[in-house]
Amino acid sequence: MQRVREISHDLSEVSSVTELAAAVKGLLEALGLKQKQVAHRSGVSEGTISNVLAGKSCPHEATFERIITQGCGQAWKPWQHAWAQASAEHRRRQSAVHVVAEVNELRNGVQRLESVITELIAKVEAVSVALAERPSDAVSQQRQRLEGARFLAGVGPADFPIMPGRRSPILHVHEVDDFLAEVKKLALQDMAELCIFVLGHPGSFSPLEAEEAWDTGYDESAVHAYVKALRREVNRHLGVEPAIAADALAMGAPRQDDPWANREWSPTST
Incomplete structure (x- = not known):
C-alpha cells in the first residue's frame, strides 16, 4: 500500500498506554484520517483501534504495527520503541493490579478463616464447660x-x-x-x-x-x-x-x- 506523508513525532517521551494513545490520536488528526479509514487500510477492527485511541488497552506488537504502517503509512521503527515502552508499563500495571487483587483475596480468606476459628473456639469452650459441669x-x-x-x-x-x-x-x-x-x-x-x-x-x-x-x-x-x-x-x-x-x-x-x-x-x- 502506498504510504501517505510521514508525520514527525517526538516519541521518546512515550512511556505509558495513555501517552501512546495520545500520540496515535495526534497522528490521525495530523493526517486527517478517521478510525474507519485506518481500520479499512490496516485490516484491524475499528473496535480495536477505538480501544487504542482511548488508552483502554495495549495491542499486540503486530497489530499496532499494522495500524501505524498500513493504516497510517508511517515508518515503524520510531513507533516500535514507543510501543515497547508503553507495553512494558502496561504489563507492570497489570501485574500490580493482579497482585493487589490477590492480596485482597488473601485478606478476605484470612478474615473468613479467623471467623471460622473464632466460631470453633466458642464451640470448644461451650463443650468444655458442659463437660466440666457433668462427670464423665x-x-x-x-x-x-x-x-x-x-x-x-x-x-x-x-x-x-x-x-x-x-x-x-x-x-x-x-x-x-x-x-x-x-x-x-x-x-x-x-x-x-x-x-x-x-x-x-x-x-x-x-x-x-x-x-x-x-x-x-x-x-x-x-x-x-x-x-x-x-x-x-x-x-x-x-x-x-x-x-x-x-x-x-x-x-x-x-x-x-x-x-x-x-x-x-x-x-x-x-
Missing part, C-alpha cells in the same frame, strides 16, 4: 459401681447352704442363681432398675421335690432370709416404709408365704 461417663460408671457395691454389702452375702431335699425344704439352685446374678448386675449398673426389679419380683422360688437322696438345692429359709434383707435395703434406698411398699407391690395384703411380707421387721427397726 467413666466417673459416672465408677460412682454407680461404688453405690451398688455399698448396697450389696448392706444386704449381706448370698451364701446359701446346699441341703438334701429329704431333710429340709429346698429351692432350685439355677432359679435362685439367676435371680442373684440379675441383682448384682443391676446394682452395679442402675440402682433405679434394681429397685424396680426387686419390687416387681414375686419374692418366692420354685420348690424342688426331692425324690432321691442326692437331690439337693438351696435351703429355703436361708434364701428367704436373704430376699427379706434385700427388700429391706431397697426400702432404705428409696426411703419408703416397708409395709407401704409391700402393699403397693401386692395391690393388697401380702401372702403369708411371701418372703417380702416381713412381719418381724418394723419401721422403727430401720
Whole structure:
C-alpha cells in the first residue's frame, strides 16, 4: 500500500498506554484520517483501534504495527520503541493490579478463616464447660459401681447352704442363681432398675421335690432370709416404709408365704 506523508513525532517521551494513545490520536488528526479509514487500510477492527485511541488497552506488537504502517503509512521503527515502552508499563500495571487483587483475596480468606476459628473456639469452650459441669461417663460408671457395691454389702452375702431335699425344704439352685446374678448386675449398673426389679419380683422360688437322696438345692429359709434383707435395703434406698411398699407391690395384703411380707421387721427397726 502506498504510504501517505510521514508525520514527525517526538516519541521518546512515550512511556505509558495513555501517552501512546495520545500520540496515535495526534497522528490521525495530523493526517486527517478517521478510525474507519485506518481500520479499512490496516485490516484491524475499528473496535480495536477505538480501544487504542482511548488508552483502554495495549495491542499486540503486530497489530499496532499494522495500524501505524498500513493504516497510517508511517515508518515503524520510531513507533516500535514507543510501543515497547508503553507495553512494558502496561504489563507492570497489570501485574500490580493482579497482585493487589490477590492480596485482597488473601485478606478476605484470612478474615473468613479467623471467623471460622473464632466460631470453633466458642464451640470448644461451650463443650468444655458442659463437660466440666457433668462427670464423665467413666466417673459416672465408677460412682454407680461404688453405690451398688455399698448396697450389696448392706444386704449381706448370698451364701446359701446346699441341703438334701429329704431333710429340709429346698429351692432350685439355677432359679435362685439367676435371680442373684440379675441383682448384682443391676446394682452395679442402675440402682433405679434394681429397685424396680426387686419390687416387681414375686419374692418366692420354685420348690424342688426331692425324690432321691442326692437331690439337693438351696435351703429355703436361708434364701428367704436373704430376699427379706434385700427388700429391706431397697426400702432404705428409696426411703419408703416397708409395709407401704409391700402393699403397693401386692395391690393388697401380702401372702403369708411371701418372703417380702416381713412381719418381724418394723419401721422403727430401720
